[in-house]
Amino acid sequence: MIANYQEPSFELFSIAHLTAIGGLGLSILVLSLFRKATPAPAKVERLFALTLLFMEVSYHAWMISSGRWMASQSLPLELCSISLMAAIVLLWTGNRHLIDFVFFAGIGGALQAMATPVLDIGFPHFRYFHFFYIHIGIILTALYFTWMKGYRPKFKGIMKTMLALNLLLPVIMAVNALTQGNYMFLREKPVNGSLLDYLGPYPWYILSLEGVAFIIFICLWQLFRGRRHSENK
Template identity: 55%
Template sequence: MDKNTFVMFSTEHLLALSVLLFCLLILFILKFKCSTLFKNTILIERIFALSLLVMEVSNHLVLIHANEWSIRESMPFHLCSFSLFISILLLWTGNKYFYDFVFFAGFGGALQAVLTPSIVVNFPDFRFIQFFYVHIGIILTAFYIVWMKGYVPTFRGVLQTMIALNVLFPFIFAINILVQGNYMFLRAKPINGSLLDFLGPYPWYIFTLEFVAFFIFVAIWLIFRKWNRFQNKDAPKQEESSFAEQNY
């Protein structure tokens, strides 16, 4: 096999996953070491937001330069593309209306993406680096708003995210028909295998995915809810996060 072809769970893939775990560990340590600094500073958030935007724009420029950009495959209409842009807006503005989508849909979608990447190129190809940078960036943003900004996940956030996705799906499905594309994998499963392989054939896996996504979001909510209660068992219960009240 060509060494420039991506192989799932290859050395390069495992190293990328290790980078994600290392970054999460650093972020978790910073939560206890200098959380006050991060709560009062937006410079790092905006620098990171700009880096995500630059990586995304650069990827499109690389595809255009290589004559590989196409309306069928390259437009930013995948779930993680929406999550990326909403993450950028969240980091730049601190607007509370963005964090539920990033935390549930962004984290859930990006985690599956890094575990089962739908890419064909391998390191050191820029597209490999860009893919993992932006998807890891979405995950780090989701954890950042919880650990550093004090966001408390709510069940209402789960429902709002599900509603947003179901509003979005018909438009993406229509776009797929118009351009003969496969955005959000609504017409076919990812090439390298994914969770969708266990959800039945087309088109039934789309309906099954609705239930799986809901249960994944609920599981994420319950895990972080329990963690938050453990961390704040002696503090008064709070329904809204401090981050939810911020608008930079």
């Protein structure tokens, strides 16, 4: 039976995919309803951080045990992997230097990943739950610190995040060259289709992606800036 087991494939906008998106929407709604409540105790924040870390460590353990782990694909160097690590440290330490990156890069990257997942294994496999749990977790962490802990996105936060991303680019490019990997899709576009298909050929889509990221960050800044302004009124 085990020898004949076939992992379930993931299909874009399938019931499983739409259910995950619905779970994100419901989670945001619940968090929004409690945004004026007292923030959770530090031990609860750390517990959530541990669940995110547990899911990520379990994912790497599964890849190693199944012979899937490769330096060219499995290092935590994708934007959402970096955002996840930043979110975990933010939840554990409360270090506000990390909030800008988690808010702008975390929400921007995780929303794009939720909409067009680079995922080959679907429900009910562990990988399905890992993928959507960590991406929803990144978004909820950013919104929690915004709605319940008083963080307010500022324009300089956008510039800090853009600077951080551009400092990461040469590092990621060097790792890609050493491992023949494609982290952050800096060597080629994903084969399953994504937003990058509309941003021109290589290498110009990298520059286009910078512009798209800046626009997304501006929209997030304006959206939450406007929400705070209306609440104050």
